Amino acid sequence: MPKRTSHEDASCTVARPLDAIGDGWSLLIIRDAFDGLRRFGEFQRNLGLAKNILSARLQNLVTHGILRTVPAGDGSPYQEYVLTEKGRGLFPVLVALRQWSEEHFFGPEESRTRLVDAQDGQPLPPLRILSHDGRELGPEDTTPITHNGDS
């Protein structure tokens, strides 16, 4: 098994968060948390994941400030896991991933879960990457630079 590399000191904005969310199970836990799941047993049943692995993934998400634990709302001794503001900030990442997936991994007749507007049930239009003055940008219209912070 290859040594796990930490990306926490990376200056690249793609690399640094990978210790927190760079494995598939963590993304699925975050998806479930957005869908309203809160308890260990709920995640475990929905994901079919071994308890020790689920436990480690949940703890890692808490450590990275994406989930936090709260006492169960019904007064039972369980703790529940809820998204922090940082975790909720992943909403555009999940929407972008779902849209890409739906376009490229599903045939037109295949059943799939998708996010829709809760108000009118309409699908979300494709995300567009816009410049500050409203031009639509593709990959070739952007360039990576090193930003030295606001100091």
Place this chain on the structure above:
Amino acid sequence: MPKRTSHEDASCTVARPLDAIGDGWSLLIIRDAFDGLRRFGEFQRNLGLAKNILSARLQNLVTHGILRTVPAGDGSPYQEYVLTEKGRGLFPVLVALRQWSEEHFFGPEESRTRLVDAQDGQPLPPLRILSHDGRELGPEDTTPITHNGDS
């Protein structure tokens, strides 16, 4: 080492692409491909990844239609890896991930790489999730449904 679970039959749009891109190295290879890297040796030097692991990740991305191989442009015997249209479709996912990362994983004075508008060097404004009629949507304004395809 836990048995690797395949998500390729999942009906969830978050889960199904995870066989293709659900590990950190694959995302970093895709990032490098967007930045213009094309050769095995270029990826290897930039990522510092063992050759056998890099080779397996590249092959997996080719298998899933995210990268394709082309003959080297300079007539040398090397092959090069370029993003397919499917791969280029990941641009909004990477932009969303970079924006979240920059907001939550970097202090204000830390140096970081960021994508800017190639035309004027301005940073990209935060992605907004909009409804078909232009309302801004947060997580609570959407709901997952099962869509049975267009059959």
